[in-house]
Amino acid sequence: MKVDARHAAGAARRGPRGRTPVPAGILVPIARSFVPGAIALLTCVLAIPARAQSEPPAAEGAAAAPRIEELNGRVESMTEQMQTLQADTDKLKRLKLSGYIQARWETAENKNDSVKVEKSPAVITPANTERFSIRRGRLKLTYDSSPLSQAVVYLDGSTSGSAITMRLLEAYVTLLDPWTFDRRHQLTVGQMNVPFGYEIERSSSVRELPERSRAENILFPGERDRGIKLVSLWTPRLETVIALFNGGGINDPNFPTTDPTRGKDYLARARWSEGVFDAAVSWYGGRALTALTGPDVSTDRTRFGADVQVYYALPVVGGGSLKGELYRGRNLNVDSVKTLVASPTTANPVTLLKPGAVGAHLATEVLGWYAMWVQNLGERFQLAARWESFDPNTDLARDQFERASLAIHWFYDGYTRFTVAYDVPRTEVAAAAGSGFTDPTDNLWTVQLQHKF
Amino acid sequence: MRTMDLRLRPRTALAAAVVLIAAALLAAAVPAAWSARGLTVKGSDTMVILGQRWAELYMTSHPGAIIQVTGGGSGTGIAALINGTTDICQSSRPMKEDEKRKLRDRFQTMGIEIPVAKDGLSIYLHESNPVKELTIAQARDIYTGAVTNWKQVGGGDVLITLYGRENSSGTYVYFKDNVLLGRDYSARVQTLPGTAAVVNAVARDPNGIGFGGAAYAKGVRDCAIRKEAASAPVLPMPQTVQDGSYPITRYLYFYTRVRPSGDLKKFVDWVLSADGQAVVTKVGYFPVR
Numbered sequence: 001m002k003v004d005a006r007h008a009a010g011a012a013r014r015g016p017r018g019r020t021p022v023p024a025g026i027l028v029p030i031a032r033s034f035v036p037g038a039i040a041l042l043t044c045v046l047a048i049p050a051r052a053q054s055e056p057p058a059a060e061g062a063a064a065a066p067r068i069e070e071l072n073g074r075v076e077s078m079t080e081q082m083q084t085l086q087a088d089t090d091k092l093k094r095l096k097l098s099g100y101i102q103a104r105w106e107t108a109e110n111k112n113d114s115v116k117v118e119k120s121p122a123v124i125t126p127a128n129t130e131r132f133s134i135r136r137g138r139l140k141l142t143y144d145s146s147p148l149s150q151a152v153v154y155l156d157g158s159t160s161g162s163a164i165t166m167r168l169l170e171a172y173v174t175l176l177d178p179w180t181f182d183r184r185h186q187l188t189v190g191q192m193n194v195p196f197g198y199e200i201e202r203s204s205s206v207r208e209l210p211e212r213s214r215a216e217n218i219l220f221p222g223e224r225d226r227g228i229k230l231v232s233l234w235t236p237r238l239e240t241v242i243a244l245f246n247g248g249g250i251n252d253p254n255f256p257t258t259d260p261t262r263g264k265d266y267l268a269r270a271r272w273s274e275g276v277f278d279a280a281v282s283w284y285g286g287r288a289l290t291a292l293t294g295p296d297v298s299t300d301r302t303r304f305g306a307d308v309q310v311y312y313a314l315p316v317v318g319g320g321s322l323k324g325e326l327y328r329g330r331n332l333n334v335d336s337v338k339t340l341v342a343s344p345t346t347a348n349p350v351t352l353l354k355p356g357a358v359g360a361h362l363a364t365e366v367l368g369w370y371a372m373w374v375q376n377l378g379e380r381f382q383l384a385a386r387w388e389s390f391d392p393n394t395d396l397a398r399d400q401f402e403r404a405s406l407a408i409h410w411f412y413d414g415y416t417r418f419t420v421a422y423d424v425p426r427t428e429v430a431a432a433a434g435s436g437f438t439d440p441t442d443n444l445w446t447v448q449l450q451h452k453f
Numbered sequence: 454m455r456t457m458d459l460r461l462r463p464r465t466a467l468a469a470a471v472v473l474i475a476a477a478l479l480a481a482a483v484p485a486a487w488s489a490r491g492l493t494v495k496g497s498d499t500m501v502i503l504g505q506r507w508a509e510l511y512m513t514s515h516p517g518a519i520i521q522v523t524g525g526g527s528g529t530g531i532a533a534l535i536n537g538t539t540d541i542c543q544s545s546r547p548m549k550e551d552e553k554r555k556l557r558d559r560f561q562t563m564g565i566e567i568p569v570a571k572d573g574l575s576i577y578l579h580e581s582n583p584v585k586e587l588t589i590a591q592a593r594d595i596y597t598g599a600v601t602n603w604k605q606v607g608g609g610d611v612l613i614t615l616y617g618r619e620n621s622s623g624t625y626v627y628f629k630d631n632v633l634l635g636r637d638y639s640a641r642v643q644t645l646p647g648t649a650a651v652v653n654a655v656a657r658d659p660n661g662i663g664f665g666g667a668a669y670a671k672g673v674r675d676c677a678i679r680k681e682a683a684s685a686p687v688l689p690m691p692q693t694v695q696d697g698s699y700p701i702t703r704y705l706y707f708y709t710r711v712r713p714s715g716d717l718k719k720f721v722d723w724v725l726s727a728d729g730q731a732v733v734t735k736v737g738y739f740p741v742r
Contacts, residue, residue: 086644147637181635206558236550275553275563311561313711319561376561379537379710414536 099139100205100452105132109441134159136204150174170224184233191226195241195269196282198307198325205452208374208384209405210421215327215368215390219303222251241269247286247301260289279308288332290362293350299363303329318376327368333392336362364393382409402426415453421446491519492720496530496543497623498647499666500705503736504543507724510732527623534708535559540717542708545623560710567707569724571739573667573694574701576676577655584608586677586686589700592632595662598639616654616663617642627703628664668737695739
């Protein structure tokens with residue numbers, strides 16, 4: 001017979017009818033603080049019966065009274081100190097520190113020992129695709145100031161971008177409504193995730209594949225923006241979100257901190273949850289600006305999204321799910337900009353639309369989707385497979401991106417998971433006339449160790 | 454419709470196949486290895502003694518079985534269920550929606566809820582307190598801070614000292630949801646780490662009031678509760694809790710990630726059997742079967 005040692009001991013001391021429980025954890029530091037006091041107290045308690053044996057009852061009472069009074073004083077003093085400590089502990093408990101680290105090794109088929117040199121003065125870009133990196137190093141501070149307000153600061157340090165820096169990922173204040181029983185309406189202001197779609201809002205620490213779909217990466221680069229959102233839970237099943245954002249996201253190379261368009265981008269989302277079946281639709285509308293020498297070009301930035309998830313459980317094997325998401329809309333197309341806008345040269349240092357080009361054509365209709373299957377294998381393994389497609393211009397053939405991704409996770413403990421993933425992308429790249437398109441040899445292995453705290 | 458050219462080179466395909474097959478084999482083998490450490494049960498402090506009694510008796514009657522029981526609070530147990538560090542979560546409250554979503558994120562399941570006992574949530578008063586009964590509304594006013602003096606509810610002219618539980622406690626959440634109707638606890642509530650600590654505090658404090666499992670009330674007096682001002686006062690007795698006439702009753706739960714199978718199922722079935730439910734009565738709670 002085996003019972004956890006700490007609690008087996010506790011069981012001997014406590015019982016349902018008022019036997020004192022072991023005040024685990026919290027009282028440990030307090031107990032340490034009072035060890036000298038407790039020893040003194042014990043000495044006094046032991047001293048009392050010893051003296052009582054040698055004195056008559058009346059004298060015993062008279063002698064013990066001041067001692068008992070002294071002990072009462074000490075107990076009162078300890079109680080006051082405990083209350084002070086508890087008040088301090090309660091304040092600290094409002095601060096939550098969480099985060100995760102993803103240490104990664106990647107190797108792609110197109111790895112080599114070369115670097116790329118471009119432009120003048122020379123810009124040297126490492127071309128080799130085999131490397132160790134810190135994909136995400138996230139630190140989140142949440143302070144629950146009161147039951148009605150909360151502040152969050154979320155930082156990221158990684159070596160995946162062009163620099164090794166700590167950057168502000170999110171910073172926002174949330175107000176919870178005081179009118180409803182379970183705070184069903186929450187207003188958030190600041191820099192936050194754009195609440196469009198299923199995969200955007202899922203933390204990378206729980207996602208089943210190392211990266212989000214290409215459609216999401218193109219349509220919502222960085223996943224975050226500055227603005228305001230109202231989340232309302234109308235019933236346990238129905239949740240709505242309405243929001244206003246600057247629109248450019250936090251990774252816009254031209255306007256990283258400003259909003260070049262007067263109007264704000266707007267978003268609406270509704271989600272229905274049945275537990276084993278969730279579905280949602282999202283709408284996003286706004287304008288994107290292309291800065292030119294002369295009149296700028298403003299184009300539509302619209303997205304429609306729909307997502308669905310179905311969950312099931314297989315006996316013995318474990319839970320599984322099927323997930324799908326669709327993105328449709330109009331987006332500024334990088335290739336169109338390259339084609340229709342004349343880049344500045346030394347002789348003609350202006351950025352203008354090429355003669356005959358139409359500004360509205362800088363944006364194109366896009367279509368993206370993915371379908372994913374996730375299967376838990378027992379308690380510690382999980383298998384995930386995804387097929388995705390993204391067409392950056394539905395009017396143009398041979399520009400699609402498709403990718404098959406496979407991953408297996410091993411959960412080492414409750415906080416650490418080891419991932420091996422394999423991506424098989426098919427990128428249609430315009431080739432020499434007559435040969436159609438080519439697909440670069442760029443399949444990718446990713447091995448990742450993640451620890452979440 | 455175009456066809457997909459995955460361009461999977463033979464060596465790459467072979468490597469991918471080897472890794473995935475090895476992983477699948479590990480997946481099949483490792484759970485068996487892990488199960489050798491026995492079952493872990495974690496969660497509600499209210500249920501920790503009940504869980505320990507179940508474990509002790511089960512291991513006695515099932516030689517070779519190993520069950521480890523720890524407390525920490527319902528919230529702690531649910532977190533352990535979500536991060537995979539316990540097989541069974543003991544909880545004195547139902548799982549919240551966001552907790553179910555977190556479980557779903559990791560294990561693709563909504564969790565299995567198994568009511569294993571019933572409990573009456575008692576309001577404790579000091580033996581010398583002249584107040585014998587309270588309505589639910591009065592209890593709510595006391596714990597939200599609207600009522601601060603015993604005189605306002607028929608007692609002496611002294612300030613009320615409030616004792617309660619930490620927010621990781623299922624009892625804390627249940628009391629807040631069902632007695633305070635979601636309102637916030639008064640800032641004057643002194644939080645204590647377990648029900649027995651609350652009982653001890655009230656037993657020492659003539660002006661104190663606390664709440665917790667009915668089974669723990671020793672050295673304190675249970676307060677009779679009126680559902681409405683016009684209702685009859687009801688004490689948390691076995692019969693009144695079981696027939697539902699005592700207004701603050703709740704179920705105590707086991708939660709598992711998936712439908713129990715193997716050793717886990719055997720233990721859960723035993724807990725729900727006549728032998729297991731007899732333990733519930735002995736410990737001071739009320740059987741569900």
